Amino acid sequence: MPVSEEDALQLVVSLHRLLRSLRRASANTHISPTQLIVIAQLMEHGPLRVGELADRVPCSQPTATTCVAGLEAGGYVRREPDPTDGRATKVTVTDAGRQVLLSMAHSEAATLTERLDVLPAEEVALVLAATPVLRALTDLPQSRTPITP
Known part of the structure; x- marks a missing residue:
């Protein structure tokens, strides 16, 4: 079934508004949405290089670098030597990072439960x-160019 760009736009706007309102209800508003995505990616995939994080978020490499630096300063991630390349580092989530993500997720889920009720x-x-x-859409490969039939 073809989807109009207007329908897709309305869905995107609705999802953004919902997520923003759920995040506002969360107690840990000092973590940005991009930082949350970085922590979630690290929890799901294990240690990653900054470039890999940038591809998975997706964002630019400078944005990923800034995001990781802020998370590192907060104690939510740490950099470790890449065991396969001594010149590189991988970013790994700390216990504090896991805890902040789980805390926010539970808080957002509680708010969503109240709304669904x-x-x-x-x-x-x-x-x-x-x-x-929605999970399947999230897991599709990122494409910078439109897919044509």
């Missing part, structure tokens, strides 16, 4: 059914 059961079922589809 006021919706009719059919609408809750639709939202929850979208979870695997």
Whole structure:
């Protein structure tokens, strides 16, 4: 089924607004959304080079470097020598980084649960059914150029 650019735009705006409102409700607002994504990527994939993080977030390498520096200063990540290349380093998440991400995720989930509780059961079922589809969209490779049939 073809999706119009307007429909896609409305979905993007709605998702951004929802995530922003959930993050505002979280107690740890000192961590930026990009920093949260970096910590989540490190938790999911293990230690990564800054360039790999930039590709996975996605963001520019300078943005990833700045993000990692801020997280490192906060004690949420640390740099370690890359065992396969002595000239390079990999970034790894610390226990404090894991804790801050889990704390924020639980806080956001609690807020979302409260909001879902006021919706009719059919609408809750639709939202929850979208979870695997949204995950699949998230896991698709990043493309800088439009895909043509």
